[in-house]
Amino acid sequence: MTSKTTPEQPLPVRTVLQMVGGWIGRLGTVWVEGQITELTARGGTVFLTLRDPVANVSTKVTCPRGVYEATVPRPVDGARVVMNLKPDFWVNRGSFAFTALEMRPVGVGELLARLERLRQVLAAEGLFAADRKRRLPFLPGTVGLICGRDSAAERDVLENARRRWPAVRFKVEQAAVQGPYAVGEVTEALHRLDADGEVEVIVIARGGGSMEDLLPFSDEALVRAVAACLTPVVSAIGHEQDGPLLDLVADVRASTPTDAAKKVVPDVGEQLALVRQLRDRGRRVAGGWLDRETAWLAAVRSRPSLSDPVREIERRAEQAEQLRDRTRRALTGSLDRAQDSLGHLRARLVALSPAATLERGYAIVQRPSGDVVRRAADVTGGDELTVRFPDDRITVVTARRDPGA
Template sequence: MALETSAEAPVPVRTVLQAVGGWIGKLGRIWVEGQIAECKKRGNTVFLTLRDPIAAVSAQVICTRAVFEAVSPAEGARVVMFVKPDFNATRGSFALTAIEIRAVGIGELLARLEKLRRQLAAEGLFARERKRTLPFLPGVIGLICGRESAAERDVVQNAQRRWPAVRFRIEQSAVQGPYAAGEVVEALRKLDTDPEVDVIVIARGGGSLEDLLPFSDEALLRAVAACRTPVVSAIGHEQDTPLLDYVADLRASTPTDAAKRIVPDVAEQMALVTQLRDRGRRSMRGWLDREQAWLDAIRSRPAIADPVREIERQAEQVDALAARARQCLDASLNRAGDDIAHMHARLLALSPAATLRRGYVIAQNADGAVVRSAAEVSSGEELLLRFTDDELIVTADSE
């Protein structure tokens, strides 16, 4: 039941602590899982700090030396404990009393990692579509690694050997143990907020499955997926595959391989530039040779080699065509003249004047109509007689 208090009727501290102890005692004995972050032995009692596998939360655990040595877990080991929550009302402190400790086996760890892998894959954190492309030549490389570790030397030395002008921004953190995941996440956050950092490398040497567990931590995986900067995973050796390899934008088999993947080799690039320059020079020379050959062929043509001769040839052709035109026109005019003369002779032969010159006369009445018979003329009618050179008016007589 809740304590009934007021400003006029407060309860003493001991009553509050006793109530808290009673509430905690109602929880009973439970199984909890965590990672041993610290271990101290004092006489027959062992004091442990049990850290949550994901969140930055820890609790004090007290057990006897016999319970602890039944398993003898090392710091950083993942364990399952059967505990009883206790609250010390005298000191106002909370602790878990361990009754039994069990080490988490490799098979169980693998099963949990597989379950987490499937969950994240279903959420799309491993999808190829969300992976970003690394820059060709990063200006500043962010490196997360252990303090004075071989992984740091491998990445830095190999990268500088390939491209001496490369720059690094190194964040050193724990790479194994209960605090590793949290420190890596914090280092990742610092580098991701730095606008000069173009790519981030998370590097660590090889190790056992337990040593590499921080790089399969769900909080770290989600932090990598949320980064705006491309992330390269260079954890362990070729056969090591923490879940970070699936979430990162690029997986490198080793820290040395990471240096080769993120920084181009200046010697290779210079050789490539030289090769491309030679190819360009050969292509340009070939094009110029083809154009020069085409120009020489054009210049060797008669129209270009001796343009006056071509004009003279065209002038000769024009004169020949003009002469042919004159001949054709003269022939056409001669034929037309002959036709006219023939037509004129025919007209003269058929003309009435020619008939009159042979002694004939044309008789016309007053209306101008030609008289063709005597029956058409009445007595006393005047007729016009036309001769070759003149005409005469006569009067018809019936007798």
């Protein structure tokens, strides 16, 4: 129909608004989840604003008082509800709004079930894995802090951190920490601090509260923003018993804002005491090593070979002389024994020698052939014999033997 309109043939306002109303009327009803704000009642109608839990988007809703009062428990400002809405367009005013046909509060059990389903989805994607978490810097130059405006959490973090390390610097980003604007403002603050090159660690801090107050810190958009952050993030939301999903995706979880200050900034007193302990320990180790080496050196120096080298040479010379004397005595004794044995053998040979017998006045009678004549009967007259004496010999011729001799 709009293609038939021209500057010369425009449509009246009433016709255009009627067309818009017809289009909107064909949308039918829709179930919508949101957070109630600006709740007011006038006559038989309750007027409220329904805000998106994450984005900064809202719409006006008119609710018959009967529908509102039939909801148990009766919603108040800040409550999370699910509403069956019918879009309406008032042609006379050219305004758009929703009319509530049914309203249901979102109970704690349903919220917990939704959070558990979201937790499982994010865990399956690996956003809570321990291997993706980063270690905090030992002494960050600048700490980024996201907290509520003039909140106790901000004072706890700043005071405890500066008490532990007075030189620490902070960049504070104040944001809404509950309500419909919390997710958007905290996410924007996170992006600003993550883009700041001076910030080495980011702390997201909030005091305790109800589960509904802490719901922004379990929002999927904020959790994914923390997972994508390049700077290490510390979650310090609520108290020890509180457990938003932000605690699972953050690199470090602190039970309270005060605990976050302790985890992010080292205690100067503790570090000085640790330095003293390590210094004393180093001194003891070095002193013990020097004592052992000094004792070893003294023991080496006390050895005779080093304390009096000449004495050792003299001792070795004495041992050489002793060995030489022993060798001489042993050799002399062996020679003497051999000489005695040779004398005994010589005396025995002399005693057994025929020459010794001849020395006693005996003579040996031999034939020219060398045979010894042992009996007179073996000699006949005219035999030529040799008579051998100790020093010489003579040759004789035997006479005829006398038979009566």
